[in-house]
Amino acid sequence: MPLSRNEAADALRDIAQTERRSSSAYGYKETAPFMFLWGAIWFIGYSVSDLRPEQANWLWPVLVVLGFVASFAIGSRQPPKAKGDASEGWRHFASWVVVALFITATIILFQPSDGRQVGAFVALLIGAAYAVVGLWVGMRIAISGIAIIALTIGGFVFLKPHFGLWMAFVGGGTLILTGAWLRRV
Numbered sequence: 001m002p003l004s005r006n007e008a009a010d011a012l013r014d015i016a017q018t019e020r021r022s023s024s025a026y027g028y029k030e031t032a033p034f035m036f037l038w039g040a041i042w043f044i045g046y047s048v049s050d051l052r053p054e055q056a057n058w059l060w061p062v063l064v065v066l067g068f069v070a071s072f073a074i075g076s077r078q079p080p081k082a083k084g085d086a087s088e089g090w091r092h093f094a095s096w097v098v099v100a101l102f103i104t105a106t107i108i109l110f111q112p113s114d115g116r117q118v119g120a121f122v123a124l125l126i127g128a129a130y131a132v133v134g135l136w137v138g139m140r141i142a143i144s145g146i147a148i149i150a151l152t153i154g155g156f157v158f159l160k161p162h163f164g165l166w167m168a169f170v171g172g173g174t175l176i177l178t179g180a181w182l183r184r185v
Helices: 005-051 053-077 088-110 115-137 139-158 160-183
Strands: none
Touching: 005 053, 005 115, 005 160, 053 088, 088 115, 115 139, 115 160, 139 160
16 A cells, blocks of 8 residues: 555654654764763862862863863764764864864953953853754753853852852753763663
């Protein structure tokens, strides 16, 4: 018995939806290690910024460079199928380098008077980047970005004395928990 035009259209729509879900799940699994890594970096960086603020100016650049090197190592160990076309890996890397350069340039130009302002700005920008990327890649990443934005604003307004520790736990914790959430697909 031949398929009707509507049945064929429904079957094709179901196949396309399954393909999107499968691709999203695979992308989540491949993104999780990066979330764990950067969550740990945030935890260390913001904790030290709160407890030993005099160490923050040298520690953050070191952590960011180590994070980029570790991210490159993680990306190079992923199976070739996860990398997409050959240009995809360097585009992801270059995108985050542009974000880091933008953050650096903004801090140099506007010279914030308080470490909390720098910490909040960076967290808000990264949260916004995750939210936008998540709109294209998968809602779990977007939700993570929105959570970082909301928790950053809440901590900045209500937890002024220990904003750094707040960001260590909720910023770093959000990334780590998102990594765990992405692995459970």
